[in-house]
Amino acid sequence: MEHKKGREGFSSGIAAFLATLGSAVGLGNIWKFPYVVGENGGAAFLLVYFICIIFIGLPVMISEFYIGRKTKKNVMGALEILTPKRKWKTIGIISILASYFIVFFYSSVGGWVYSYVFKIIKGDFYEVTSQSAQDEFVRTIIGPIPPIVWQVIVVAVVSLILALGVKNGIERITKTLMPILFILILICDIKAVTLPGIGDSFKFLFKVDFSMLSGSVILMAMGLAFFKLSLGMGCMMTYGSYFTKKDNMMGTAAKVAISDTIVSLLVGIAVFSAVFSFEMKPSSGPGLLFMTVPMVFSKLPFGTLLLLAFFILASIAATTAMTSMCEVVIAYYSEQKGMSRTKAVLLNAVIILGIGIFATLSADAGSLLGKFTIFHMRLFGLFDFLSSNILLPLGGILIALFVGYVIPKEDIKKELSNEGKLKLDKLIDAYYVILRYVTPVLVFVVFLSSLGLIEKLIKLFH
Numbered sequence: 206m207e208h209k210k211g212r213e214g215f216s217s218g219i220a221a222f223l224a225t226l227g228s229a230v231g232l233g234n235i236w237k238f239p240y241v242v243g244e245n246g247g248a249a250f251l252l253v254y255f256i257c258i259i260f261i262g263l264p265v266m267i268s269e270f271y272i273g274r275k276t277k278k279n280v281m282g283a284l285e286i287l288t289p290k291r292k293w294k295t296i297g298i299i300s301i302l303a304s305y306f307i308v309f310f311y312s313s314v315g316g317w318v319y320s321y322v323f324k325i326i327k328g329d330f331y332e333v334t335s336q337s338a339q340d341e342f343v344r345t346i347i348g349p350i351p352p353i354v355w356q357v358i359v360v361a362v363v364s365l366i367l368a369l370g371v372k373n374g375i376e377r378i379t380k381t382l383m384p385i386l387f388i389l390i391l392i393c394d395i396k397a398v399t400l401p402g403i404g405d406s407f408k409f410l411f412k413v414d415f416s417m418l419s420g421s422v423i424l425m426a427m428g429l430a431f432f433k434l435s436l437g438m439g440c441m442m443t444y445g446s447y448f449t450k451k452d453n454m455m456g457t458a459a460k461v462a463i464s465d466t467i468v469s470l471l472v473g474i475a476v477f478s479a480v481f482s483f484e485m486k487p488s489s490g491p492g493l494l495f496m497t498v499p500m501v502f503s504k505l506p507f508g509t510l511l512l513l514a515f516f517i518l519a520s521i522a523a524t525t526a527m528t529s530m531c532e533v534v535i536a537y538y539s540e541q542k543g544m545s546r547t548k549a550v551l552l553n554a555v556i557i558l559g560i561g562i563f564a565t566l567s568a569d570a571g572s573l574l575g576k577f578t579i580f581h582m583r584l585f586g587l588f589d590f591l592s593s594n595i596l597l598p599l600g601g602i603l604i605a606l607f608v609g610y611v612i613p614k615e616d617i618k619k620e621l622s623n624e625g626k627l628k629l630d631k632l633i634d635a636y637y638v639i640l641r642y643v644t645p646v647l648v649f650v651v652f653l654s655s656l657g658l659i660e661k662l663i664k665l666f667h
């Protein structure tokens with residue numbers, strides 16, 4: 206067999222592609238992408254985002270696939286095989302930490318999304334006004350009990366998928382759900398095209414106005430690219446370790462990056478078309494998904510059904526993405542620590558809930574935990590900040606440097622071309638040059654900026 210005895214893997218190229226896409230497509234596309242694009246002025250931001258996907262996202266993703274499939278191990282095990290130097294283990298440590306930090310707040314937002322599906326079915330979103338949308342969102346995030354219950358439900362669903370294993374759990378669920386997700390998005394877009402705001406929506410997303418570009422907009426776009434493609438935290442490494450030796454890793458990376466971007470754009474078109482049809486502002490921030498969308502959709506014919514479709518697709522996206530974050534640590538616990546998969550899944554669930562609950566409680570600014578801040582951030586924001594702005598860029602730059610400067614080029618060539626079976630010489634050469642000279646420099650800039658250093662420097666020289 207392709208896989209080492211006892212080690213599971215994806216059964217085909219399509220399965221690998223859908224699972225990886227399931228990781229990339231998540232709340233990032235549906236919750237973050239529209240509001241970040243909305244706040245940063247649309248097309249110009251998008252242009253920078255595309256550049257980041259090509260020069261940072263793709264090279265890092267290919268490198269993660271390389272490490273994973275070459276070694277067929279979890280993050281820590283993979284690095285142990287590839288280098289005796291302990292310092293590179295930092296990549297493994299960052300991966301485990303980042304997985305947890307992300308999942309602590311992601312499971313919270315996932316819980317809100319699940320609860321919206323339930324509330325829409327119950328009829329709570331009939332004739333929504335701006336006030337009632339706001340009240341509903343506040344009720345959703347302050348509990349204290351309901352948001353925790355929803356978080357527990359999300360973690361339970363994800364744990365169940367994980368416990369079923371790589372083939373029967375992750376592969377089966379992504380194979381079934383990703384096509385459904387696409388159909389739901391298309392339904393929303395077919396509706397969006399008939400709305401009066403569709404023209405403005407396209408203009409907003411595709412008419413570039415360079416005056417909107419600023420340093421912080423560029424940096425925001427880079428951060429989003431990392432988060433979107435699940436990079437810099439071992440997720441693509443772990444999934445890569447389940448690829449078969451026949452898969453075309455460069456092809457899969459390109460297909461995932463393109464499809465993920467298409468999903469973001471389709472969601473953006475639907476959301477902005479609805480938003481502009483009712484003369485609302487696209488820049489309403491993180492509440493765009495939870496307040497603006499329900500209000501706008503409820504005004505449309507068949508709006509409640511559409512809203513239901515939209516939140517079901519958000520739940521699917523959140524679930525498959527969260528599953529991939531957790532798989533990083535499940536693979537680590539079971540391979541490095543010798544735990545059974547079930548035990549690893551249980552331990553993981555206990556850790557997520559044990560700490561994640563505090564993130565959920567901190568989302569309510571009025572609560573005791575909400576008043577507790579570190580660097581002016583509540584726990585919820587702190588986990589988001591630590592993972593997206595520090596750990597992912599750090600992981601990304603280390604992965605680029607490790608593959609670009611430590612691994613011999615011949616080995617990379619051999620693995621990416623499936624021992625010469627794929628004729629990818631020119632592409633591999635281009636990837637290698639970008640990986641060594643472009644990606645690390647760009648990521649370094651993102652990293653400094655996310656720590657606020659660049660801004661401080663600019664001010665200093667002004």
Ligand code: PHE
Binds near residue numbers: 229234432
């Ligand atoms: N890519 C996911 C999203 O867009 C988030 C994610 C980040 C998933 C890191 C796995 C690892 O929502």
